[in-house]
Every structure is written in C-alpha cells, then in structure tokens.
Amino acid sequence: MSETLQGPDFSPLYRQVKELLLQRIAAGHWKPGDILPSETKLAGEFNVSQGTVRKALEELAAEHLVVRHQGKGTFVTARGAEQPVHFFSMMTADHQRLPPRFNGKVTHEVGLATPAERRSLGLPEGADVVRIFRVRLVGGTPSMFDEIILARAQFPGFEQHLNRDDQVNTYVIMEKEYGVLAVRSEEWLSAVPAEPRHAEVLNVEVGQPMLKIDRVTYGVDGKPIELRTVWVDTTDCHYYNSVS
C-alpha cells in the first residue's frame, strides 16, 4: 500500500481499509457480536499505521456498524435484549421508549411483487414478496398496525419466526437467522384517515387521523432489505426526532 494512487477511483487509505472491513462484515467473516482484531493486529495485516486503522474503525463506529469499548475491543454491532435497535423513533407521551410488544396475531400473504415494490426493493420481474401484518401494543392497547414487505427469496419462512414470540424485533431475526444486518432507514411520514382494516383492530373510528410511516431499510451493502408501512394511533405515543 505504499505506491501512490492517483486514478479516478482514488480514495484515502483509511477508506480502503474501512471498505475491506465492511466487506468482511457483510460477508459474515465476522458476525454480529464478534470481536474484531485489535487496531495493532489490523494495522499489521493491512500494512498501514495503527492511526489509519483507527480512523477507519471510528467511521464504522459512527455509522453504528461496530461498537468500541475501551479496554475490551471493537465488536460488530449486535442487536438484542441488551442493545435495542436504535432507529426506532416512537416514544410514549411522557417521552419513554416503547417496549416492543405485539398482540401475537401475525398474518401474512405471499404474492408477486408489484412494480413499485420491485423498484423499491431492487427485485427482478416475477419476484415474490412476503407481506406480513401485525399489531403493536402501547401500554396494553393496540395502537400500531405494521405491514412489512420482504423479498421472499432473501428471507424464506420469515413469518414463522414472528409467530414464536410476542416481542421479537424483525431486525434481530434478520440478523440472527439470515445474517443480514439492518444499518440505515429512510422514512416518510404523513397524516392519513384510518382505514376500515385498521379501525377494526386498533379500536379507532374510520377516518380518525393516523400517523403513517413509510420506511425503507438498507443493509450493510447499501441495498434495500425491507419495506414497511406503519399506521399509528398517536393518542398515547409520538414520533420523536432529534435533528442537528
């Protein structure tokens, strides 16, 4: 790595190191929760200085792909009971995080992806998707209606995992069962009238204002892995965002 690079695809050394680490994480060489080699070892392996490896790791940490602990080491991000998914923005009225809790009735359907779904998920024509529906509870009362859309080929049998527990997080399942790490989401919010199918299960009137959240979630490689729409009765909770 000592020769000078100048080509059009030039990038700083630490970014090249970051890219290599990213590829190994994406390929499952290190799995969520695994410890990475120390800065010194990585520096030796890549023939760069420890400071260069450090800068690569700091960027990965800023993107929540790894977690660093002084005295312990650097670990691939793992979600679970201890480490909740950080990109979940619903809060109770008194600004507490919402504990994940569902009513246990998960339904699903398998079908051909619509053109819009294919575009958003990057799927070829004729691909199948799984659409999963469930209801989230806030303080015991049904308040949110989830519709989750996944590529069937990427997550075969996904819906079965959701039926096993009433508080499973879909991103934890993706991680533990399919080795797919959710990294980033884009969300679009609007206010819409409650539809009959929501009124039925959420104990609201048809037409009552609901917060609608359209979300696309991306994996380590930057490709979309999930589409989700959530309809929320915001009587008892809010969507929180801190922006700087």
Added chain:
Amino acid sequence: MSETLQGPDFSPLYRQVKELLLQRIAAGHWKPGDILPSETKLAGEFNVSQGTVRKALEELAAEHLVVRHQGKGTFVTARGAEQPVHFFSMMTADHQRLPPRFNGKVTHEVGLATPAERRSLGLPEGADVVRIFRVRLVGGTPSMFDEIILARAQFPGFEQHLNRDDQVNTYVIMEKEYGVLAVRSEEWLSAVPAEPRHAEVLNVEVGQPMLKIDRVTYGVDGKPIELRTVWVDTTDCHYYNSVS
C-alpha cells in the same frame, strides 16, 4: 496545559479546546460566516498540538457549528440563501426540498408565558412571550400553519422582521438580527384532526388528518430559544427522516 488533570470534571484536552472555541462563537467573538484562525495558529495560542486542535474542530464540524474547506479555512456556520437550514424535514411528494414561501399574512400576539411555555423555554415567572402565526405555501397552495413562540425579552420586535419578506427563515433572522445561532432541534410528531382556525386558512375540512410537529430548538449554549408547532396538510408533502 501539561499538568495531569484527574478531578471529577476532567475532560480531554481537545474537548477543553472545543469548549473554548464554542464559548467564543457563542459570545460573538467570531460571527457566522467569519473565518477562524488556522489550526496552526490556534494550536500555538492554546499551547497544544495541531492534531488536538484538529480533533476539536472536527467535532464542531460534525455538529454543524463550523464548516471546513480544504485550502480555504474553517468558518463559523452561516445560514442564508446559499446555505439553507439543514434541519427542515418537509419534502414534496417527489422528494424535493420545500422552498420557503409564505403567504405574507403574519399575525402575532404578546402575552404572559404559560407555565408549560416557561418550563420549555426556561423562563422566570411573569415573563412575556411573543406568539407568531403564519401560513406556509407548498406549490402555491397554503399547506402548513406555523405557531412560533419566543421569549419577548430575547427577541424584541421579532415579528416585524417576518413582515418584510415572504420567504424569510426565522433562524436566519435570529442569526443576523440577534446573533443567536440555532443549533439543534427536538421534534415530536403526531396526527391530529384539523381545527377550525386551520381549516379556515389551509382550505381543509375540520377534522381532516393533519400532521402536527412540536419542536423545541436550542442555541449554541444548549438553552432553548424557540418553541414551534406546525400543522401540516400532508396531501402534497411529507416529513422525511433518514435514520442510522
């Protein structure tokens, strides 16, 4: 700065440097748009290494308090036509930024702050607030209703600045007229039925779903400077958020 600090209020050198720079910006020693001394000069002044100053500046840049340009220098963040406020999350239906445009009819009232307003703004009992009301246009049609609440003592005559132009940004006014830099916002979103006062000016039916955004904005010193509630008709626009 060579003696070892160990006390309960210990903080790394680069954070102390950052704090000093922050204080100077907050005090108006450097104003928005001003260039800061180079890393080398700051390092000399503070008797630390250039790398330590760099780390302080990088943190300030990450928080959008300064902007760095290779070959030119480091500048205090300035908002305006060129550099729009980055924490404005409403997008048109086709994912474009909304140009700021108001209908020009700004109304306001001055009154005693309510207990809730005092708590949110950190005001003493008996303090006055100004409440400003205006309507934002999306593609020419009125779509958003703003209620802006400010401490009267901090921003005397603020409402007059809003009447001068139909596309002024309140944070630009705070910066240019009062030397107050808005740095961070917290927002809470919910869906609510349109009230009569909104229906009247936004051309919607009473009861129609509206996106309600409650926002608190903080200044350089971390103290709240503005309360705002925005009611949005999300027919033609969405609230966008990218979360990682």
Added chain:
DNA sequence: AAGTGGTCTAGACCACATC
C-alpha cells in the same frame, strides 16, 4: 509561492478491562 485543511506515520502515555 505560500497557506490552508486532509492524510499518514510513529511513538508515547493514559484509562480501563481482564487475567
């Protein structure tokens, strides 16, 4: 040519966790 921030290196010492 001179000055700026961006990258890279090498080495020192510290704080923290584990053995």
Added chain:
DNA sequence: ATGTGGTCTAGACCACTTT
C-alpha cells in the same frame, strides 16, 4: 501483568485555494 482503545504529540507529505 498484559492487552485494549483513548489521548496527545511531532513531523511529513498531499490536495486545494489564493496571491
């Protein structure tokens, strides 16, 4: 005692901007 990441330093060279 050892190993980890966190801080701090000093110096080199590069890329970009302005004079």
